[in-house]
Amino acid sequence: MKPQTLAARAGIDTKLGVAKPLNLAIHQSTVYAYDNLEQLETVLTGQESGFFYYRNGHPNASALEQVLAQLEAGEACAVASSGMAAISGAFLAILNAGDHVVADQNAYGGTFALLTDDLPRLGISATFVDMQDLVAVENALQANTKILHLESLSNPTMRVTDIPALVAIGHAKGLKVCVDSTFSSPALIRPLELGADLVFHSLAKYLDGHSSVMGGAVIGDKELIDATRVRLIHLGATMAAFDAWNALNGIKTLSLRMNAHSQNSLMVARFLDQHAKVARVDHPGLEQHPQFELAKRLYPNGLGGMLSFELHGGYAAASRFVKTVAPRIPLATSLADVSSTLSYPFGTSHRALTPEARARINVTDGLLRLSVGIEAIEDILADLAFGLNAV
Ligand SMILES: Cc1ncc(COP(=O)(O)O)c(C=O)c1O
Known part of the structure; x- marks a missing residue:
């Protein structure tokens, strides 16, 4: 091979000898190489696990997703480029034009902006209530409400949200109850065990813990997470491999x-x-x-x-x-x-x-x-x- 060919092909199929690294490597590859059409077909159709293009998923995101699903006692997890990407992807997976969301009046500013600025342009409306006032929550529910969105501990005045009581109210009306648990992390509370349908995290906060990551996660049952993942792929909201690797290191402590x-x-x-x-x-x-x-x-x-x-x-x-x-x-x-x-x-x-x-x-x-x-x-x-x- 000529030098320019050697340089262009450097790095493909690097073997690591008989041992494996204790810490997962950073898989910074845009694309994955296959030897034949049949192999690629088995991965594209889901018969074999594997990766093909960074935006659709990569080993660092997968490793992080497995750990987060276990930590939150959920069936599946999708990580995304930020907490807002995770929330946006899940909301787009659940909501259609004409639907309505009831959210905490103390919700994070980005979530508030998504619900008041972006989603209304798609025909989706929202009502904001005091989540500590269960009667106000029930009164805010409409026939077209599809999501009840809570935050575990609210910013900045640290109101505690009664997740089990709100799950009961939401499920009685067939809603998806979504909990942004960024302020608490799965070390303190596991909303899925309390009945919630989805849990969100900004990974930039406690899960990483070192202010060195941008990323988000949504955890829940496989069907909802699969639907969210499709939206995230369409939006191009992939979590960077380095950030996923960094977040995984943070989670260890x-x-x-x-x-x-x-x-x-x-x-x-x-x-x-x-x-x-x-x-x-x-x-x-x-x-x-x-x-x-x-x-x-x-x-x-x-x-x-x-x-x-x-x-x-x-x-x-x-x-x-x-x-x-x-x-x-x-x-x-x-x-x-x-x-x-x-x-x-x-x-x-x-x-x-x-x-x-x-x-x-x-x-x-x-x-x-x-x-x-x-x-x-x-x-x-x-x-x-x-x-x-x-x-
Ligand atoms: C409670 C909460 N939810 C969501 C977000 C959004 O996360 P990100 O900045 O990763 O998009 C934040 C960010 O500060 C937050 O505090």
Whole structure:
């Protein structure tokens, strides 16, 4: 072979000797090579497992899907390029023109935008309700409602959603009950075991845990996941092999991390709750939280690392606090990293809401959301005390 031929064909059929790598390799190949038409036909028709084109699936996505399906006690999983891709793919698999969705009024901003901006153009409508008000949920259901969409722990005020009660309401009307469990992860709650039909995750959060991944997942029964996968392939919303590989590495320490997040966040919540500069703390592990009892029942293994707190003094106090602590606990518009981060819902995730809508869900200009990391608790508390002293 000529050098240009050798170079062009380098890498095909690399043998690894008799052993196999302990960590799955990154399969960064756009396409898979076959020796004959018959072989390809067996894979295309599903008689043999195999891959043929990256957008349709690859070994790193498959490995991640298997682990996520097991972790969520689901039959099947489809991973996607982001959490929003996973939600969009599943919604498009279930909904047709004329259908209706009932969703949490605290739903993640991207989900809210999908339901209010994109899906209405396809003839799909949505109603947003307070998921803690079961009567309001029942009243919002229409003859054409097909999906009840919940979030396990809501952003940013950490309301606990009563998944079993909402599953009962949804299933009595034949709806698909979808749970975005991004804030809790399967280490804390498994919505499919509580009766939900689909579970969503932004893999960029607790499942990866290191702020190094973009990806999403949807887990449920095989029929729904197969239908979702077709939509994801059509949309071209494939998860990148490197991100899938990275997410799989993060998942290996999920339980350990969630224990540490849960313990630290409860101690931080108790500390903030006692502080004179803090007006309110939202953490379902505090007794004054409206769903304290429900949280104890649904989350026996802890509540993860998320909490929010309101400073006396509104925007000026929040701004001063962030400036003081940001060198150690930075402002970052994501969550669930092993290191603690802050966010400002009033000016970011909830910016587009009307002042009345923000007030209704307690997102004030003095509210900060804290994603409590797994650092030594003494250091986190010292950093927060330093910031509060400056306010
Ligand atoms: C609760 C929740 N659901 C879904 C998403 C969307 O995930 P992604 O950013 O991976 O699309 C996010 C992102 O922050 C989220 O917090």
